[in-house]
Amino acid sequence: MLRGDLEGPDLEEYVEERLLTTTLENxxxxxxxxxxxxxxxxxxxxxxxxMSMVTSRYDIARFGAEAFRASPRQADMMILSGRVxxxxxxxxxxxxxxxxxxxxxxxxxxxxxxxxxxxNYAVVQGADKxxxxxxxxxxxxxxPEALLHGFNKLQRLVRGKPDLGWRQRYNAAGTExxxxxxxxxxxxxxxxxxxxxxxxxxxx
Amino acid sequence: MADELLxxxxxxxxxxxxxxxxxxxxxxxxxxEAAERELGGPGLEPEQEVLTIxxxxxxxxxHGVLRLIVTLQGERVLEVKPVMGYLHTGIEKSCEDKSYWKxxxxxxxxxxxxxxxxxxxxxxxxxxxxxLEIPPRAQYLRVLHMELNRIHSHLVWLGTSALDLGAIxxxxxxxxxxxxxxxxxxxxxxxRMHTRYFQVGGVFEDIPVGFEQKVRDFCDVMPSRIDQxxxxxxxxxxxxxxxxxxxxxxxxxxxxxxxxxxLLRAAGxxxxxxxxxxxxxYEDFDFKIPVGTVxxxxxxxxxxxxxxxxxxxxxxxxxxxxxxxxxxxxxxxYVLPPRDELSTSMEALIHHFKxxxxxxxxxxxxxxYSIESPRGELGCFVLADGSSKPARVHFRDPSFVNLQAxxxxxxxxxxxxxxxxxxxxxxxxxxxxx
Amino acid sequence: MPDAPGxxxxxxxxxxxxxxxxxxxxxxxxxxxxIVQPEGVLHALGWLRDTPDQSYRFLSSLHAADYLPxxxxxxxxYEVLCRERMERIxxxxxxxDPAGMPGSGAEDTPIDGEAGPLPELDSCVALYPTAEFQExxxxxxxxxxxxxxxxxxxxxxxxxxxxWPQRRDFPIGxxxxxxxxxxxxxxxxxx
Numbered sequence: 001m002l003r004g005d006l007e008g009p010d011l012e013e014y015v016e017e018r019l020l021t022t023t024l025e026n027x028x029x030x031x032x033x034x035x036x037x038x039x040x041x042x043x044x045x046x047x048x049x050x051m052s053m054v055t056s057r058y059d060i061a062r063f064g065a066e067a068f069r070a071s072p073r074q075a076d077m078m079i080l081s082g083r084v085x086x087x088x089x090x091x092x093x094x095x096x097x098x099x100x101x102x103x104x105x106x107x108x109x110x111x112x113x114x115x116x117x118x119x120n121y122a123v124v125q126g127a128d129k130x131x132x133x134x135x136x137x138x139x140x141x142x143x144p145e146a147l148l149h150g151f152n153k154l155q156r157l158v159r160g161k162p163d164l165g166w167r168q169r170y171n172a173a174g175t176e177x178x179x180x181x182x183x184x185x186x187x188x189x190x191x192x193x194x195x196x197x198x199x200x201x202x203x204x
Numbered sequence: 205m206a207d208e209l210l211x212x213x214x215x216x217x218x219x220x221x222x223x224x225x226x227x228x229x230x231x232x233x234x235x236x237e238a239a240e241r242e243l244g245g246p247g248l249e250p251e252q253e254v255l256t257i258x259x260x261x262x263x264x265x266x267h268g269v270l271r272l273i274v275t276l277q278g279e280r281v282l283e284v285k286p287v288m289g290y291l292h293t294g295i296e297k298s299c300e301d302k303s304y305w306k307x308x309x310x311x312x313x314x315x316x317x318x319x320x321x322x323x324x325x326x327x328x329x330x331x332x333x334x335x336l337e338i339p340p341r342a343q344y345l346r347v348l349h350m351e352l353n354r355i356h357s358h359l360v361w362l363g364t365s366a367l368d369l370g371a372i373x374x375x376x377x378x379x380x381x382x383x384x385x386x387x388x389x390x391x392x393x394x395x396r397m398h399t400r401y402f403q404v405g406g407v408f409e410d411i412p413v414g415f416e417q418k419v420r421d422f423c424d425v426m427p428s429r430i431d432q433x434x435x436x437x438x439x440x441x442x443x444x445x446x447x448x449x450x451x452x453x454x455x456x457x458x459x460x461x462x463x464x465x466x467l468l469r470a471a472g473x474x475x476x477x478x479x480x481x482x483x484x485x486y487e488d489f490d491f492k493i494p495v496g497t498v499x500x501x502x503x504x505x506x507x508x509x510x511x512x513x514x515x516x517x518x519x520x521x522x523x524x525x526x527x528x529x530x531x532x533x534x535x536x537x538y539v540l541p542p543r544d545e546l547s548t549s550m551e552a553l554i555h556h557f558k559x560x561x562x563x564x565x566x567x568x569x570x571x572x573y574s575i576e577s578p579r580g581e582l583g584c585f586v587l588a589d590g591s592s593k594p595a596r597v598h599f600r601d602p603s604f605v606n607l608q609a610x611x612x613x614x615x616x617x618x619x620x621x622x623x624x625x626x627x628x629x630x631x632x633x634x635x636x637x638x
Numbered sequence: 639m640p641d642a643p644g645x646x647x648x649x650x651x652x653x654x655x656x657x658x659x660x661x662x663x664x665x666x667x668x669x670x671x672x673i674v675q676p677e678g679v680l681h682a683l684g685w686l687r688d689t690p691d692q693s694y695r696f697l698s699s700l701h702a703a704d705y706l707p708x709x710x711x712x713x714x715x716y717e718v719l720c721r722e723r724m725e726r727i728x729x730x731x732x733x734x735d736p737a738g739m740p741g742s743g744a745e746d747t748p749i750d751g752e753a754g755p756l757p758e759l760d761s762c763v764a765l766y767p768t769a770e771f772q773e774x775x776x777x778x779x780x781x782x783x784x785x786x787x788x789x790x791x792x793x794x795x796x797x798x799x800x801x802w803p804q805r806r807d808f809p810i811g812x813x814x815x816x817x818x819x820x821x822x823x824x825x826x827x828x829x
Contacts, residue, residue, distance in 0.1 A: 041262060043269060044291055044634050045316035045397060048360060055379035070263075085637075087796045088261065088269060088290040095262050117310065119812030120301075121803050122294035122795075126815060141397055289794035294811075296779075297804050332667060459721075462697060462768025480724050571667055572699060572717050572728065583699045585715065595806070600699035600717075600772075608771055637794055 026159075032076075032102070033158040036065040036151075039075035041095065044082025046109040046141040053144040063151060072098040077154070079147075080133070083111035084124045096131050104158065106150055107133045110140045254282065261290045267364060267626065268633030274622065281622055284614050286607055291637040299597040303563030304330055305404065307597060311584075312398045314599060315635030317360055320346075320353040321577040323402040325584035325599070328483065329573040330404045333566050333588055336538055340527045342406030343485040348419070348522040349392070349401060351515040355426070356385045357578040358508045362433065365505075365627035369446055374436060381429055384422055391415050404564075405539040406532030416523055423523075426516050430509060437505070447501035451613035451625040455499065461612070462605045465580025467629065470507045471499030477576035488525060489518050501628040511578075538564045563592040572600075579603050579630060601635040640725055645670045648727070651689065656681045661732075671728045679714075679731040680760045686718055686727065687765055694718040694727060697766035702776040706806040710734035712757055712782060733757040733782065761787040779804035 006014055042050065053060050060066050069075040072095050084092055096105070107127050110116030113136040115125035127133055134157060137150035260271035269290040275283040295314055299307045311326045312319040324346060331338060363378030386396040392411050393399035401408050437443050453461075455471040468475055476493045478486045494510035496503030533539050540559055541552035558564075566588040574583035580602030587596040606629060613625040640648065642665045649660040649672060659678030664671045674682045686694040699717040712733040719726050737754030761784035762769050773784045774793040781802035784790060792799060801808060816824060 044293075045313060047268070048316065049397065051364075051375075052379055052383065055383070056376055057380070057383050083291070083293050085290060085292050087292060091261050091269075091290065114815040114817075115812065117313075118293050118295070118298060119810075119815075120294040120298045121808070121811030122292050122297075123812075125813050143396060289792075289796070292794040294803065297808075297810055300806070301810050335667075459696060460767045462766070464698075475721065569667065570703070570715075571669065572715070572726075574698065574717075581698055583717070585699070585701055585703075587703050587705075595705075596703045596804075598701045598703070600701065604771060604775075605768060608768060 029159050033155040034064040036077045036104070036155070036158070037067055037069050037075045038065055038077045038079055039072055039095075039099070040068045040070045041078055042081055043084065043088070044111070046081035046112075049141045049144055050079055050081045050108065050147065053147050058144040058148060060148065060151065063148070063155065065151065072096075073100060075099055076102065077104045077106065079106045079108050080112040080127050081108045081141075083116065083118055084127050085122050086124060089124050089130055092127070093130050104134045104154055105132065106135045106137060106147075106154060108137045108147055108150070109142055110138060113138065116140060253277075261287075267631060270626075270631065270633055270636070272622070272626075274619065276619060279618050281614050281617055281619055284611055284622065286610060288607070288633065288636050291633050293634075293638060295638050296597055296599070299594060301593065303592045304566060304594060305559070305563055307594060308402070308404075309398065309400050311597070311599065312400065313634065314638050315577070315579070315582075315601060315603065315632045316397065317357040317632055318353055318577050318579070318582075318635075319398050320350045320402065321575060321582055322584075322599070323400070324350060324484075325573060325575050325577075325582050326586070326597070327402045327404050328575065329571050329584045329586045330566060332573060333569055333571050333586060334404075334538060334564075336405055336533055336535055338406050338533055339530050340485065341410075341529045341531050342533075344522050344526050345407045345411065345531060346402060347484055347486065347489070348519055348526075349389070349407075351518045351522070352385050352388060352419075354515045354578045355512050355519075356382055358512050359385070361508065361578075361630045362505075365630070366437065366443070368623055368627040369443055371437065371440065371443060374433065377429070377433065377436070381426065388415070388419060388422065391418065403532060403539070405535060406530070408532075410531045416526075419519060419523060423516050423520050427513060430512055434509065444502065446621070446624050447505060447628070449498070450501045450617065450621045451628065452498060452500050453609055453612045457612060458499075458609060461609045463580065463609045465576070465578070465602050465606065466504055466507045466511065467580070467606055467609065469494065470496035470503035472497055477574060477581060483573075483575055489521050491515075491518050491521075501624050504628040565590060565592050566594070574600070577602055579632070579635070580606060599635075599638060601638060603631040603633075603635040604638075607631050607636060640670050640727065641665065645672070645727075648672070648686070648692065651692075652678075652682050652685050655685060669726070669728055671730060673730045673732060676731045676733050676759050679716075679729070680762060680765070682729060683716060683718065683762055683765055686729070692720065693722065694720045694725075696721050697762075697768050698726075700762075700766075700769050700772040700776070702780045702782055704780060704804070704806045712780060714759055714776060714782065716762070731759060733759060756781045756783045758783045758785055760785050761790075763787055778802075781805070 052058060054066060054068065065077070076099065078096060078099065080092070096103070105127075107113045111118060111123065112127045113133075115123055117140070119125065124130065135150045135154045137147055139146050142150075255276045257274050257276060258271065259274060261269040271287040271290065273285045273287060274281055293313070295310050299310050302310065308323055308326060311322045314322055359378045359382045363375040363382075366374035366378075389399050389401075390396050392415055393401040393408065453471065455468070455473050458468050458471050459473070464475065472495050474493045474495050477483070479493060491514045494507045494514065496507050536552070536555045541549070541555055545552035546556055568588055568590040570585070570587040572583055572585045574581050576582070581600065582602055583600035585596070585598040585600070586594050589595040610625060610629055613629070614622045617625070645663050645665060649663050652659050652672075652674075656678050659674050659682055660672055661675060662673040664673075672682065686692050696719040697716060698719050700714065702712060702714050705711055705713060710732040712735060714731045714733065716729040716731075717726060718729060735757055737756070759782060761773055763773065763786070770788070771793060773787055774790060776782050777784060777787075777790055778792045778795055779802060791797065795803065814820065
């Protein structure tokens with residue numbers, strides 16, 4: 001179509017038909033949900049099924065999450081694939097803390113959701129004992145299709161309600177990575193100040 | 205970040221390799237030497253800074269959650285200490301709390317790439333403790349599934365190891381065939397991984413109609429696929445430079461360290477438990493044991509590839525010679541009665557009730573039973589105290605023992621070779637930590 | 639594996655160098671077992687390894703087991719293998735628990751405490767280098783101290799862990815997980 005083909009009300013109507021209006025937040029969430037960067041983080045059996053989710057048969061690239069990042073700084077989704085032992089739990093938590101916000105976690109399989117069959121001295125009985133988990137995928141190990149389904153659920157969640165308010169639910173105000181630092185060093189005053197800020201923002 | 209560091213070192217290795225190429229007067233050599241002098245590469249004065257870096261437990265190239273504490277002088281590895289236990293699951297302790305038939309799903313989850321082998325080690329051990337003979341068809345079915353599992357395990361190893369060395373396309377091709385094998389497992393047992401197909405006394409169920417044809421189709425296509433892998437890797441200059449003459453440990457030292465499996469065979473020792481003491485019905489099959497000559501990373505790769513070919517041959521022979529008959533023993537003390545008997549026979553009902561509620565009792569005794577897993581000698585030690593629960597289940601896992609050779613492979617080499625050594629060692633951390 | 643007379647000959651050979659080492663021999667379920675004194679285990683293993691016509695030079699597995707309530711309580715099992723003749727011998731060293739012995743004053747030691755004295759055994763790393771990780775594992779799970787081990791630390795459990803988790807009197811641990819089928823047992827759990 002060339003300039004001058006349409007004039008006046010015809011042009012108005014044409015433009016109205018072709019415009020999409022949305023809020024900036026919605027557009028942002030749509031982008032986030034369709035370009036999640038999972039982290040390369042394999043723990044146990046489920047990690048093999050997580051790897052096969054990337055391969056050509058299951059192909060997570062259809063949903064825009066094929067770029068696995070090795071560094072937590074570049075990832076915004078963590079798939080806990082396997083059992084978390086008491087020795088590993090601090091490491092997992094630390095890696096999670098290093099991820100930039102917003103960030104999401106899928107607990108894949110029975111072990112990381114509830115401890116699974118390993119109810120013993122060595123395994124943490126469910127990863128949500130020490131970190132927030134958004135989606136639990138059942139199975140031992142879950143099929144890649146099941147994990148894809150969980151991933152789709154997560155996408156829907158990201159699109160709909162990005163901030164789940166988990167800091168409030170878990171009483172974790174002040175644990176933001178930026179909050180703990182003052183001139184490059186963590187201080188208790190800085191933590192308290194950040195916690196206060198979060199509390200005020202939620203009260204208002 | 206350690207991974208960024210590694211990428212730099214990969215570049216350096218290539219430079220180091222090209223330095224050794226041939227022509228001493230080429231300008232490339234001067235560039236490489238200058239870069240080494242600046243960055244701290246091989247061939248420097250000894251009075252240098254010694255650097256200790258921590259790799260893992262979350263590191264993309266450690267095949268799981270292994271942690272390595274590496275002491276470096278420039279580019280050379282002075283000392284490497286593996287720290288494991290990040291996946292310790294307490295499986296051996298959990299087994300003591302379960303009756304014998306409930307232990308099987310637990311032991312499967314140790315070495316999560318060779319689950320059929322763990323089942324065979326445990327079931328075979330208990331069968332020897334209770335002196336139960338398993339029917340020939342069950343033996344053939346077990347061999348069939350174990351050899352398919354061996355191919356599966358080596359495929360995952362090949363895909364991830366080649367990925368570590370930078371050949372990402374191998375990953376897609378290997379996982380394509382792996383999914384075919386998992387389809388077969390799903391057809392025979394209903395699960396992709398952790399099938400719980402073996403039972404004490406035989407296997408859980410007969411193979412379904414059409415399974416044989418699907419396995420034959422797979423066996424037809426698999427050797428040509430292995431040819432494709434070879435075509436991709438064997439003439440790949442980077443792959444050859446990174447694997448050849450790297451990580452050599454002498455045969456005697458490997459034996460002292462208790463290393464078994466493809467690592468030992470690559471060093472030239474034809475040691476395979478399938479041949480020498482023989483278990484199940486392996487003496488019925490005609491297969492060869494591939495051995496290497498030098499024992500470097502390339503030999504380890506070749507030996508494993510050749511083992512996949514031999515496994516395909518065993519699978520074909522197992523299909524050809526599959527005897528008819530029952531697939532599980534009919535000893536009602538240890539084996540569940542078939543479903544149809546339950547409505548006609550009171551005795552069968554009692555046995556069923558007894559087996560499901562309490563489980564069978566195993567007479568007191570202890571036994572160590574070992575088989576050849578894809579990574580070496582997999583031993584299972586069961587201590588029975590006469591009750592329906594084992595008093596101790598211990599697994600001698602090949603990954604755990606083989607990991608001791610990692611220090612010998614890596615010390616004195618370059619840091620980039622450390623990744624290659626680990627990839628060719630093929631430890632499964634679930635098996636190491638149990 | 640050697641048959642019963644062969645095993646007797648082996649036992650006699652070991653006895654010759656150090657009388658009183660072999661406590662018992664047995665052949666059952668196709669498996670030859672030598673039960674040896676804990677003090678003589680290095681002598682027995684060294685004899686099996688270095689005698690020319692024995693040459694059990696490959697240690698395929700070393701593991702410990704807890705025989706509670708029997709005494710002596712612990713045992714360390716060595717599975718040695720002669721690769722030329724494909725013969726396996728199972729050497730077993732029985733170890734008493736010093737913490738539970740009458741008169742040691744430690745009968746009331748709490749089960750997860752490290753306070754009580756630990757059973758000790760000579761390390762065979764010098765004979766079989768492969769035993770290094772496996773002895774560390776036995777120490778980690780059963781609290782058996784291997785004298786002369788180059789680096790005896792915990793291997794699989796965290797370094798600051800207290801207790802010997804695979805002893806039989808150690809509780810298995812774990813905790814109930816809340817599912818829909820048992821949520822009535824924890825009323826108003828969501829608050």
